Amino acid sequence: MKLISVAAEEYHTYLDNLLSGRRAECAALVQELIERGMGMYDIYLKLFQPSLYDVGSLWEHNQISVASEHLATAVTESLFSLVYPTIFRTERVGKRAVVTCVANEFHQIGAKMVADVFELNGWDGFFLGPNTPSEDLLDLIEKKNPDVLGLSLSIYFNLPQLLEVIERVRDRFPRLTILVGGQAFRWGGVKALSEYPDVTYIPSITDLESEIQAETTHA
């Protein structure tokens, strides 16, 4: 299998364009990578994810404004549409996942990537978006009857809300597999998850893929 990668110079040019909000230039690189044969998974892991981590780090160190961070995120989200034709046309395996950010969580891009990884593996990945009220989430789980629920947490201070959602979901759907992840867990909180049965912390997209493949073969 041909290994397609992003050259360091290409990456830095992309990051510059991203920080300046030059969407067309960013899109041109993504399109070129697709034409070179790079799959959605690699585009997410080798371009979108590291560039957003770099943007986040620059903001945390006051190198860029929060407005620039928002702009970079918005541009990246708009580029997802370039890879959607590949994602949604993979053969279905008859499994469903619901992926969401809990209430007060507005960083949705990580959760969206998770939903897309499910789709790439042939699952129906329903993405609910940011700041999802618990009641709406419970209703959708009732309606869609997913095999897996994915919950995303970007801000550590929202951990109590996440735990509350897990309790409510467990109460109503005791056997539903719950996967949890997000940048918030860099600061801790994984231990709190172990209090709940069948709730698994997923540290990375690569780990998510392994988990999805295991769930796919699970009857």
Next chain:
Amino acid sequence: MPDTALESTLTQFLLKHASVLVFVTDRHGQILQANQYAESVTGRDLIGVDLSDVVVDFAGNFSIEIPADEQTSSMWSVTTASGLPQTFSFHFIDHGERIIAIGEHNHRHSERLEASLIELNKEVGNMNRDLQKRTAQLERLNEEKNYIIGVAAHDLRNPIGAIHSLSEFLYEDAATSRDDEELEILSTIHDSSGFMLTLIDELLSVSAIESGKVRLNLESTDLNALIAASIKQNQPLAEKKSLRMTVQSSDALPPIPLDRMKMQQVLNNLISNAVKFSQPETAVTVSVSQDGDNAFLTVEDEGPGIPEEDVDKLFKPFSRTSIKATNDEKSTGLGLSIVRRIVEEHKGKIWVDTQVEKGAAFHISLPLSQNHHNKEARNDKTRTY
């Protein structure tokens, strides 16, 4: 005691570096002084300029009205160097012969705008994801449907073909015994199975076209010759109805890249429809012309016309209009949808002009050259990207 030196230093510093607009004007609005930020935002040297030239004023009656309370601000939009206006909240200091106007960005507005744009972008992104997902689902369903139709039609063709052929043999056999009832039954079996075969063939065509399995075999073709062949094929029925079949061809029309078999199918369908729906002793006219890079073909009849409410669904599969063929021939409802698809595969267009009781004219335009059309399509694609 106020530290005037400090105040002076602070004032100078703020005038030089602070991101607020500072205008000092006379009482008529002429700018006497402006800070660096004001000149940077407006992109011009402001000394001597009238404030009404800087502030956007649609009513044309700008004047400085100083609020009674210095806490109260006025919103003015200022023309900036980029050409786009920006809105600032201005406070005023009335200083006798001078007015000092200090304009600042309204941060609450900016924050609200930023938050709204972020939310809007997320919503649009999520809607786009949802839309692409649903499109992919629909495409999968469509493929499954085409596959099922293809398989069903293919599997039915043989047995129905056998019924059709055998009923023909039986009919020929029975003709010698002159049993009228038997002949009528066999004729019904033959006609019905013939109709079913036509339906199956058209279903297979639709299924193949929609699955993208149809590849045009383009050859340089004399359209006039194809028309002549179709006219000949429909001559027997036309003669039975004493129809006047007229062809207005164009000798100047060059050969066109066409899939001959499929274009013959198109012409047969349109001409046979015109013949079927025409009353006896009326005219059917086929005309060909060229205009620029396209050839134009029209098949026109003097039949009952098509009601307005039926025109939109005419080219859709299984659509039927309220009008009937003169001999009550049955229609599969697929013919015109196949015609449309074939014309569109040739990068052409088809449309109809019609009036009830006055007839119908089916028009087709076809590009004279597929290369020319492909170049245009590529350019369009580039512009869109």
